[in-house]
Amino acid sequence: AWANVPQAPPDKILGLNILYQLDTNPNKIDLGVGAYRTDKGEPWIMPSIRMAEEILAKTETDKEYAPILGSPSFIDEVQRLLFNHDTSGYQLLADGRVVTAQGISGTGSLRVLSEFLAKFNPVCNAILPNPTWANHIAILQESGIVTSKYRYYDYKTNGLDIDGLIEDLQSADPRTVALFHLCCHNPTGVDATLEQWDQIIRVISERKLIPLLDMAYQGFESGDPIRDLRVLSKFNDAVTRGMIPTYLLAQSFAKNMGLYGERVGTLSIVCADSKEAEKVRSQLARVVRPMYSSPPTHGSKLATIVLGNTKVYRQWLKDVKKMVTRLNTMRTLLYDKLTIEYSSPVQWDHLLSQKGMFAYTGLNAEQVTKLRERKSVYMTSDGRISLAGITSGNVDYLAKSIDEVTRD
Numbered sequence: 001a002w003a004n005v006p007q008a009p010p011d012k013i014l015g016l017n018i019l020y021q022l023d024t025n026p027n028k029i030d031l032g033v034g035a036y037r038t039d040k041g042e043p044w045i046m047p048s049i050r051m052a053e054e055i056l057a058k059t060e061t062d063k064e065y066a067p068i069l070g071s072p073s074f075i076d077e078v079q080r081l082l083f084n085h086d087t088s089g090y091q092l093l094a095d096g097r098v099v100t101a102q103g104i105s106g107t108g109s110l111r112v113l114s115e116f117l118a119k120f121n122p123v124c125n126a127i128l129p130n131p132t133w134a135n136h137i138a139i140l141q142e143s144g145i146v147t148s149k150y151r152y153y154d155y156k157t158n159g160l161d162i163d164g165l166i167e168d169l170q171s172a173d174p175r176t177v178a179l180f181h182l183c184c185h186n187p188t189g190v191d192a193t194l195e196q197w198d199q200i201i202r203v204i205s206e207r208k209l210i211p212l213l214d215m216a217y218q219g220f221e222s223g224d225p226i227r228d229l230r231v232l233s234k235f236n237d238a239v240t241r242g243m244i245p246t247y248l249l250a251q252s253f254a255k256n257m258g259l260y261g262e263r264v265g266t267l268s269i270v271c272a273d274s275k276e277a278e279k280v281r282s283q284l285a286r287v288v289r290p291m292y293s294s295p296p297t298h299g300s301k302l303a304t305i306v307l308g309n310t311k312v313y314r315q316w317l318k319d320v321k322k323m324v325t326r327l328n329t330m331r332t333l334l335y336d337k338l339t340i341e342y343s344s345p346v347q348w349d350h351l352l353s354q355k356g357m358f359a360y361t362g363l364n365a366e367q368v369t370k371l372r373e374r375k376s377v378y379m380t381s382d383g384r385i386s387l388a389g390i391t392s393g394n395v396d397y398l399a400k401s402i403d404e405v406t407r408d
């Protein structure tokens with residue numbers, strides 16, 4: 001019956017893991033998917049999550065369905081986390097202008113937002129940074145939105161092409177959806193400075209673009225999830241000052257709470273007033289109900305405890321700091337090994353200025369293939385490496401392998 005179904009290519013990120021599992025080389029290194037590992041190369045359940053699980057085991061009274069848009073106590077805690085740390089955000093909440101719903105982690109939340117946009121935004125176009133997370137493009141396109149790229153990464157300077165970015169935003173039609181990574185841009189680790197964000201927000205305002213903000217790595221820029229809200233605060237200011245009427249936000253607790261498989265994340269839409277918010281909320285429920293009915297509850301119950309219990313919350317802040325400290329240590333160690341120990345002729349300074357879970361190495365597709373085939377080092381074909389896969393035990397082998405393929 002399905003003879004005509006063509007074989008689909010493997011997923012660019014998740015497909016790598018299958019190859020990695022099959023590799024029998026004891027020195028193999030997995031630098032593919034962005035998921036935190038300890039210095040022993042093992043997944044990590046954060047102490048704060050362990051605490052939350054203990055509390056939940058004692059207090060949970062049911063396994064009922066959550067409401068279509070998620071449980072009210074979870075939504076309240078998330079809104080407090082995201083909007084209560086700046087006066088504009090606080091004002092938006094107080095005025096009932098923010099609709100927040102639990103999605104299915106970052107991807108599912110983005111997908112609900114794109115379904116909403118495809119239904120209610122008269123312009124079905126979106127512009128995304130070049131490059132961006134591969135799944136962004138698929139998520140929007142599957143909802144029927146036409147995607148194109150705006151200039152972002154400058155391969156000559158290994159930094160942000162701010163002039164190209166501004167120019168491309170300026171030439172977009174009004175109501176075009178413009179997607180931005182709020183911090184720790186995936187895959188490049190290159191973010192706009194706060195001054196550059198002011199410039200970007202001005203163009204969004206002038207061109208009447210619809211900002212779609214993705215925050216999958218809150219906490220990974222500075223080590224502090226609250227400090228990493230600085231760019232979101234700028235958007236809140238822009239809305240309360242009337243510069244922009246709305247923005248849409250997707251965020252995830254996959255990375256910063258290590259709740260990858262629990263699928264916990266949210267979407268928010270900022271509206272003109274509470275009446276508009278009520279209508280938007282009703283339509284979001286209509287998007288979700290025929291897709292998956294209601295979101296999963298275990299992870300969101302844990303996140304509610306983490307955010308709502310002072311002791312657990314303090315532990316969570318420590319846990320995030322610990323992860324980020326280790327990632328930054330590996331970043332520096334790799335840089336030092338390459339430049340000092342192996343005297344690499346390649347300029348690696350960009351590794352140090354990038355932020356977040358990834359390093360965008362600049363290795364080309366051919367070098368990536370050589371690393372995989374000859375050295376059993378696995379990374380995405382764009383040369384992105386997950387720093388979480390580096391340990392004090394494998395960094396030397398990694399640096400040596402990278403140095404070798406770049407000298408070929």
Ligand code: LMR
Pocket residue numbers: 013014032033034035133135186
């Ligand atoms: C990544 O970019 O590696 C992560 O966001 C995981 C994923 O789903 O692709």
